[in-house]
Amino acid sequence: MNAENPIWALISTFGLMSLFAVGGAAAAVPEMHRIAVEVHHWMTDKQFADAYAIAQLSPGPNVLIVTLIGYAVAGIPGALAATLAMCLPTALLAYCVSRLLNRPSRSRWPGLIQAALVPLSIGLMSASALILAQSTDRTLAALLLTATVAVIASVSRINPLWLLLVGGLLGFAGIV
Amino acid sequence: MSLDSAPAAQEPGIPTVHASPPGLVALFLAFARMSLAGFGGVLVFARQAIVERHRWMTADQFNETFALCHFLPGPNIVNLSMVFGSRLRGIAGGVAAFTGLLLPPTLIMTVLAIVYARFGDVEVLRRVLAGISCAAVGLLIAVVFRMMTPLLKRLDAVALILMLGVFLAIGVLRLPLQAVLLVAIPLSVGAIFLMRRKVAA
Numbered sequence: 001m002n003a004e005n006p007i008w009a010l011i012s013t014f015g016l017m018s019l020f021a022v023g024g025a026a027a028a029v030p031e032m033h034r035i036a037v038e039v040h041h042w043m044t045d046k047q048f049a050d051a052y053a054i055a056q057l058s059p060g061p062n063v064l065i066v067t068l069i070g071y072a073v074a075g076i077p078g079a080l081a082a083t084l085a086m087c088l089p090t091a092l093l094a095y096c097v098s099r100l101l102n103r104p105s106r107s108r109w110p111g112l113i114q115a116a117l118v119p120l121s122i123g124l125m126s127a128s129a130l131i132l133a134q135s136t137d138r139t140l141a142a143l144l145l146t147a148t149v150a151v152i153a154s155v156s157r158i159n160p161l162w163l164l165l166v167g168g169l170l171g172f173a174g175i176v
Numbered sequence: 177m178s179l180d181s182a183p184a185a186q187e188p189g190i191p192t193v194h195a196s197p198p199g200l201v202a203l204f205l206a207f208a209r210m211s212l213a214g215f216g217g218v219l220v221f222a223r224q225a226i227v228e229r230h231r232w233m234t235a236d237q238f239n240e241t242f243a244l245c246h247f248l249p250g251p252n253i254v255n256l257s258m259v260f261g262s263r264l265r266g267i268a269g270g271v272a273a274f275t276g277l278l279l280p281p282t283l284i285m286t287v288l289a290i291v292y293a294r295f296g297d298v299e300v301l302r303r304v305l306a307g308i309s310c311a312a313v314g315l316l317i318a319v320v321f322r323m324m325t326p327l328l329k330r331l332d333a334v335a336l337i338l339m340l341g342v343f344l345a346i347g348v349l350r351l352p353l354q355a356v357l358l359v360a361i362p363l364s365v366g367a368i369f370l371m372r373r374k375v376a377a
Contacts (some may be wrong), residue, residue, distance in 0.1 A: 008276025008332065014306070015200045016345055016354075017353070018249065018250045019222070019249050019250070020353050020357055021237075021249050021363075022249050022250060022336075022357065024250075024251055024252045024253075025251045026319070026346070027214050027317060028353070030346045030347060030353070031346075031352070031353035032352075034350055034352065034353075038350070042360070047296070049309045050292065050296065050305045050309065051292075052309065052312060053305050053308040053309040053312050054285075054292065054305070055241050056308070056312040056315070057308055057312075058215075058284055058285055058288060059211065059212045059213065059214055059215050059280075059284065060211045060212070060214060060218065060277075060278075060280070060281020060282070060284070060285070061211065061214070061218050061251055061253050061254055061277065061278070061281065062251075063177065063251035063254065064278075064281055064282060064285045066287060067282055067285040067289065068285060068288070068289050068292070071286060071289035071290070072291070072293070072337075073291070076286060078295070079282070079286045079289060080282070082355065083278065083282050086250075087250070087251060087274075087278060088274075089250070089257035089261070090248060090250020090251070090254070090255055091195045091250065091254050091255050091270075091274055092247050093249070093250070093255075093256050093259070093268070094245055094248045094250070094255035094256075094259050095247060095259060095270055096243070097263070098241070098244055098259040098263070099186065099262075100206075101244065110243075110244070110247060112365065112368055112369060112372070113247055114243065114246065114247040114363060115368050116361065116364035116365040116367075116368045117247060117299050117361070118323075118327075118335070119266070119327065119332075119334075119335035119336070119338040119342070119364060120326055120338060120340040120342050120357070120360050120361065120364055121319060121323075121340070122323050122327070122339050123339040123340065123342025123346070123360075124340070124341040124342055124343075124346060124353075125316065125319065125320045125323070126346075127342070127343050127346035127347030127361070128316060128347075129313055129316045129317050129320055129374065130343070130348070131347060132312070132313045132316065133313050135309075136306065136309040136310050137310060137312055137313065142310045144186040144305070145310040145311060145314065146310045146311070146313045146314040146317070147187055147314065149310070149311045149313075149315060149317075149318070150313075150314040150315075150317035150318050150321070151282055151318075152314075152318075153314060153315050153318030153319075154279060154317075154318040154321050154322065159215075159343065160215070160315050161215045161296045162313065163311050163315060164308050164312060164315070165309055166311065167306045167307040167308045167309075167310050167311025167312070168305075168307050168308045168311075169307065169313075170307045170311075171301065171303040171304045171305065171307020172303055172307065174303060174306045174316065175357050176306060176307050176308075176310055
């Protein structure tokens with residue numbers, strides 16, 4: 001339980017964070033950024049933005065950005081520790097609550113709490129967008145790409161993967 | 177944990193779920209498959225596999241299970257795998273679904289982390305990742321916009337103020353998540369409770 005042990009720091013950080021991650025993984029991104037970049041200096045701003053991009057581009061739940069953060073801190077054991085710490089406690093909590101609430105809508109509290117969390121998780125996700133934009137959109141071309149993707153994805157049902165690939169191509173061509 | 181105890185059975189509609197629950201290996205494989213198909217989010221694929229392909233749950237049962245996982249903290253789809261697996265096969269089923277969902281993509285992500293650690297400074301890769309990052313932020317903005325639309329349409333002032341408050345506290349002031357939520361959750365629950373009581377009265 002040495003406080004300097006990086007594995008223990010990962011487990012306590014992400015274990016605690018997951019319990020406050022209302023609204024899923026995207027809502028937890030600002031807190032991950034604050035802790036990984038500003039508090040512990042595990043990564044630079046740029047590395048964090050890269051990790052987010054890799055997590056978006058890869059299959060699986062988007063929460064797996066924590067695998068990349070964990071690897072940056074402590075290699076493969078760090079990657080596994082961060083992933084389990086972020087995913088297991090709340091999954092077990094969900095298991096216990098679902099057993100307790102096995103009968104439907106006995107009370108209106110679940111619906112009420114859920115309605116109350118909606119605006120908060122949208123606020124958290126917009127904060128994620130702002131923080132990531134601050135590190136990626138440093139040029140006018142980059143800002144334009146982000147804005148264009150935002151508009152296209154808002155009005156059409158195109159597979160997001162295509163938009164990510166176009167972004168990668170424009171980057172490869174040196175345009176953004 | 178049989179399906180009879182699951183909610184939504186009260187609905188008069190005939191639930192079209194398979195009689196025998198799937199085995200642990202089947203659960204693991206099904207979740208591994210939907211996870212690997214799920215670029216940019218697994219939920220759509222999870223719904224398709226559970227409700228349409230395997231018919232392990234009705235659409236109502238799926239919605240109810242997802243709503244529960246959505247209002248609890250943590251990654252929703254991960255919570256869903258545990259709750260769903262355990263409803264069909266007890267805790268072992270929960271662990272099988274959880275492992276199926278997380279193990280394959282975690283391995284892929286670890287390999288990518290190794291690649292990034294070695295080649296992350298290569299100029300071409302840097303540029304490609306920069307382009308992808310810009311697009312990824314655009315996608316996130318679109319999701320936020322879609323989620324915000326119902327609040328804007330209803331002109332839900334309380335919700336919009338709460339949303340803006342959280343955005344400023346976390347995004348601009350960079351306050352810690354726990355502190356912000358310990359204030360915002362009671363405020364939000366209280367406001368909605370009062371509003372609903374006023375509507376009911």
